[in-house]
Amino acid sequence: MLGLATGSTPLGFYEELAAMRVRGEIDLSEIATFNLDEYVGLGPDHPQSYAHFMHEHFFSRVNIAAWRVHMPDGLAPDIAAHCRAYELAIVEAGGIDLQLLGLGSDGHIGFNEPGSSLGSRTRLKTLTEQTIRDNARFFASPAEVPRHVITMGVGTILEARRCLVLAFGERKAAAVAAMAEGPVTADVPASALQFHPSCSLLIDEAAAAKLKRADYYRWVYANKPDWQRP
Numbered sequence: 001m002l003g004l005a006t007g008s009t010p011l012g013f014y015e016e017l018a019a020m021r022v023r024g025e026i027d028l029s030e031i032a033t034f035n036l037d038e039y040v041g042l043g044p045d046h047p048q049s050y051a052h053f054m055h056e057h058f059f060s061r062v063n064i065a066a067w068r069v070h071m072p073d074g075l076a077p078d079i080a081a082h083c084r085a086y087e088l089a090i091v092e093a094g095g096i097d098l099q100l101l102g103l104g105s106d107g108h109i110g111f112n113e114p115g116s117s118l119g120s121r122t123r124l125k126t127l128t129e130q131t132i133r134d135n136a137r138f139f140a141s142p143a144e145v146p147r148h149v150i151t152m153g154v155g156t157i158l159e160a161r162r163c164l165v166l167a168f169g170e171r172k173a174a175a176v177a178a179m180a181e182g183p184v185t186a187d188v189p190a191s192a193l194q195f196h197p198s199c200s201l202l203i204d205e206a207a208a209a210k211l212k213r214a215d216y217y218r219w220v221y222a223n224k225p226d227w228q229r230p
Contacts, residue, residue, distance in 0.1 A: 003099035058078035099160035111151035120153030
């Protein structure tokens with residue numbers, strides 16, 4: 001089972017999966033998916049909803065059955081009950097095998113903003129001003145960005161069997177360094193992934209610019225035995 005993220009960061013990942021499916025290299029018909037988050041107040045037909053994003057960029061291009069796709073419902077009449085049901089659905093489906101994550105410029109994962117409990121579960125969250133500014137480019141103005149979201153919690157994410165974090169560009173460099181080399185703290189929710197037994201970080205040189213041990217990481221990777229390489 002796949003845990004999926006939205007935004008511009010994972011687009012290349014989805015493009016490659018769709019291309020692999022066209023080439024006959026993978027079959028996703030038995031895959032179930034759970035998305036990380038959704039804006040409160042936006043339905044699946046809204047062009048800026050994450051349900052719409054996923055359909056446009058991924059689900060419409062691969063052979064995953066609609067009934068296997070799970071998304072938080074931004075129009076749920078009882079958000080607290082919906083969040084509890086979402087958690088239960090993940091458990092009943094057998095848990096997430098691979099959780100894809102983007103990394104926010106302030107160190108958030110999903111919509112777990114700085115200050116989020118590191119043991120948190122799927123719930124309602126209020127967006128920070130920084131995240132609203134970051135996401136305003138997808139809306140006509142910052143005023144149109146919803147202030148609330150439903151998001152998997154940090155604790156929910158940590159229960160995935162594997163995590164893959166993507167971060168690209170110099171805007172993410174400080175967050176990458178804080179996540180990988182800083183203290184584990186609620187001020188940088190992604191830092192909780194230091195406790196995960198199987199978490200990989202896929203970044204470019206710009207995003208790696210503030211890592212103090214970058215040379216060591218390159219040396220370690222270059223000297224991995226073949227059986228350790230992905």
